[in-house]
Amino acid sequence: MTTSGSTPAGSGRRRPWWLATMDERSFFYAGVSALFNLLFAVGKLVLFLVEPNLFLLANVLFSLGIGIAKATAVAAYRRARSSEHAAAPSTVEQYRAATRIGIVLSAAAALYVGLCLPLLTGATVSVDFEPLVAEILALIAFVELGFAITAAIRMRRSKQPLVRSIRVVNVGSGLVLIVLAQAAILSFATTVESSWGVGISALLFGGTTVLGGLFLAVHSARRARALRPGSDGPEARSIS
Numbered sequence: 569m570t571t572s573g574s575t576p577a578g579s580g581r582r583r584p585w586w587l588a589t590m591d592e593r594s595f596f597y598a599g600v601s602a603l604f605n606l607l608f609a610v611g612k613l614v615l616f617l618v619e620p621n622l623f624l625l626a627n628v629l630f631s632l633g634i635g636i637a638k639a640t641a642v643a644a645y646r647r648a649r650s651s652e653h654a655a656a657p658s659t660v661e662q663y664r665a666a667t668r669i670g671i672v673l674s675a676a677a678a679l680y681v682g683l684c685l686p687l688l689t690g691a692t693v694s695v696d697f698e699p700l701v702a703e704i705l706a707l708i709a710f711v712e713l714g715f716a717i718t719a720a721i722r723m724r725r726s727k728q729p730l731v732r733s734i735r736v737v738n739v740g741s742g743l744v745l746i747v748l749a750q751a752a753i754l755s756f757a758t759t760v761e762s763s764w765g766v767g768i769s770a771l772l773f774g775g776t777t778v779l780g781g782l783f784l785a786v787h788s789a790r791r792a793r794a795l796r797p798g799s800d801g802p803e804a805r806s807i808s
Contacts, residue, residue, distance in 0.1 A: 593722070595645045598734045601719050602638035605631050605741070608712050611704075619701050623766070626683035627748055631712075633676020634741045637669045641734050659729065660795045666733035666788035673737055674781025680744060681774035687767030696763075697755040706752035709745050716742040729788065736784050740777035747773055 609631035616624040644665035648657035657665065697705065720738040747769045754766060 595642060595731070597719050597722055598638050598731075599642040601715055601738070602635050602642060604712070604715055605635035605638065608708055609635060611708055615701055615704060619697060621697070622683055622686060623751060623770075624705075626680045626770075627744070629683070630676050630680040630744055633672055633679070634737060637672040637676070637737045638734060640665060640669050640672065641730050641737075644730060657730065660792055662728060662730040663788045663792035663795065666729050667785050667792060669733045669737060670781045670783070670785030670788060672781075673740055674778050674785060677740060677744070677774050677777035677781055681771060681778065684747075684767055684770035684774065687763050687770060697752070699756065702752045702755040705755075706749060709749040709752055713742055713745040713749065716745065729791070733784055733788065736780055740780050743773035743777055744770075 609628055612624060612628045612631060616628055644657050644661060648661065716738045720735050720742070724735065747766060750769055751766045
């Protein structure tokens with residue numbers, strides 16, 4: 569049994585990009601998005617070196633985590649295409665990869681929240697960036713947010729567990745990017761209160777991302793265990 573929009577398993581023939589299925593395009597977008605996440609992380613790292621700030625470091629590490637999570641999904645997909653000659657990994661393998669993705673997402677978000685907690689005191693960390701740094705941060709935040717929203721919309725109809733896990737990652741990434749955009753805008757008129765407000769947003773949106781990652785990891789692990797006995801049968805290729 570094949571999934572909706574997939575080519576028969578074992579065909580070993582790859583379609584041209586213009587004939588790619590919805591799920592194949594989703595993995596392609598995930599790979600491109602992961603590359604851009606890593607590039608954005610490098611950009612934030614450069615800004616961190618120019619103006620060291622714990623909040624910037626939190627965003628650098630979170631972007632790296634998002635890139636790793638998406639790369640995990642793409643690696644699982646490419647491994648199935650190259651070694652198994654399948655249109656997509658089996659459902660069991662997808663849930664196993666989704667479990668790892670959920671763990672990476674929740675860990676990255678938890679680290680982000682921990683590094684942003686000092687913002688609530690306004691004593692050791694602020695969002696008072698230089699105007700040029702603030703402008704670049706705002707540009708990065710809005711461009712990256714646009715990528716995350718676009719990818720989430722493009723993947724909304726897929727029922728593949730691995731694609732759905734990428735969608736969770738994009739939503740979590742978008743939530744944290746809202747905080748970064750807020751900090752960049754408020755830095756033009758920073759006060760202790762604005763730092764506190766950014767800290768509250770980081771705690772709220774970052775905490776939501778932690779919960780989303782944990783839910784993804786727990787749910788996917790349970791589904792993988794439930795499907796394990798029939799992993800070699802037709803049921804393993806169906807989407808539940």
